[in-house]
Each structure stands twice: as structure tokens, then as C-alpha cells.
Amino acid sequence: MMIRDATEHDIDGIIAIDHIAATEETRRQHIREWVRRGCAIIALIDDRVVGYAVLEYTFFSCGFISMLIVQEAYRRKGIATALVKRLEKICNTVKLFTSTNESNAPMQAFMASMSYEPSGVVHNLDDGDPELFYFKRLKE
Numbered sequence: 001m002m003i004r005d006a007t008e009h010d011i012d013g014i015i016a017i018d019h020i021a022a023t024e025e026t027r028r029q030h031i032r033e034w035v036r037r038g039c040a041i042i043a044l045i046d047d048r049v050v051g052y053a054v055l056e057y058t059f060f061s062c063g064f065i066s067m068l069i070v071q072e073a074y075r076r077k078g079i080a081t082a083l084v085k086r087l088e089k090i091c092n093t094v095k096l097f098t099s100t101n102e103s104n105a106p107m108q109a110f111m112a113s114m115s116y117e118p119s120g121v122v123h124n125l126d127d128g129d130p131e132l133f134y135f136k137r138l139k140e
């Protein structure tokens with residue numbers, strides 16, 4: 001597996017593994033924008049995109065993982081772990097946050113496996129499915 005920054009040439013590959021991008025133009029626009037701004041990294045196996053992650057600094061000026069997706073057939077093989085470890089390495093703030101829906105048990109288990117601590121709940125984003133925030137203090 002290889003992890004590297006995403007480039008314009010990877011956009012179709014990213015869209016292909018993001019089930020929301022398959023139906024929502026807004027997500028496709030976000031993906032193009034993240035890649036253009038240099039915020040997206042990808043995991044490749046045999047030169048094909050199998051996962052991607054996005055790191056931004058728009059959350060109270062702290063690092064924030066705003067997207068993390070691994071293609072279904074490639075889950076539980078350590079790909080998200082490798083992506084997040086890379087983001088932790090390149091993050092230029094000591095505080096790194098992310099969030100996920102209360103209904104997303106796999107992501108919560110993944111956060112625990114990466115030693116992220118719960119950091120609060122925001123209601124009323126997705127109706128009836130609160131957003132759980134997570135935090136990790138990175139080494140300076």
C-alpha cells in the first residue's frame with residue numbers, strides 16, 4: 001500500500017470509492033476543491049485508489065480530519081490507520097480533531113483504536129443522529 005498526496009489525476013479514482021460522490025454533485029465539488037487546495041491524501045493498492053482522507057484547519061484553527069473513507073472491499077486491513085497516521089504526521093497544529101455520527105459504530109471503534117478521546121457532541125446537524133467529536137493531542 002502507498003500513501004501520498006492526491007493530485008488532479010486522482011479525482012476520478014477518489015469519486016469512484018466515495019458512495020456519496022456517486023449521487024451528490026456537492027460531494028464531487030468538495031473532492032475537487034480538497035484536492036486543488038492540497039488537503040487530500042490517498043491510499044493506493046496496485047495503483048488504484050482504495051481510500052482517502054482530508055485534513056483542514058477550518059475548525060477553530062485546529063487540524064480537523066473532515067473526511068476518511070476506505071473502499072468497502074479493503075476495510076479492516078489497516079488502510080484508515082495508515083491514512084490517519086500520515087495526517088497526524090503532517091498536521092501542523094498540536095490539537096487534531098475529527099467527528100462522526102453517533103450511528104457510525106465502525107468509525108467510533110476506529111477512533112478508539114487510534115487513541116482519540118471523545119470531545120463533545122453537537123446535535124441538530126443530521127436530524128436524530130448527533131455528531132460525536134474526537135480529539136488527539138499530537139506530539140510537538
Ligand SMILES: CC(C)(COP(=O)(O)OP(=O)(O)OC[C@H]1O[C@@H](n2cnc3c(N)ncnc32)[C@H](O)[C@@H]1OP(=O)(O)O)[C@@H](O)C(=O)NCCC(=O)NCCS
Pocket residue numbers: 066067068069070071074075076077078079080081082099100104105106107109110111113
Ligand atoms: C471507519 C473506516 C474509515 C475504517 O477504515 P479501515 O481501513 O477499515 O480501518 P482499519 O483497518 O485501519 O481499522 C483499525 C482498527 O479500527 C477498528 N475498526 C475499524 N473498523 C471497525 C469495524 N467495522 N468494527 C469494529 N472495529 C473497527 C478495529 O479496532 C481495527 O483494528 P482490527 O481490524 O485489527 O480489529 C471505514 O470503515 C470506512 O471507510 N467507513 C465508511 C466511511 C466513514 O464512515 N468514514 C468516517 C466518517 S467521515
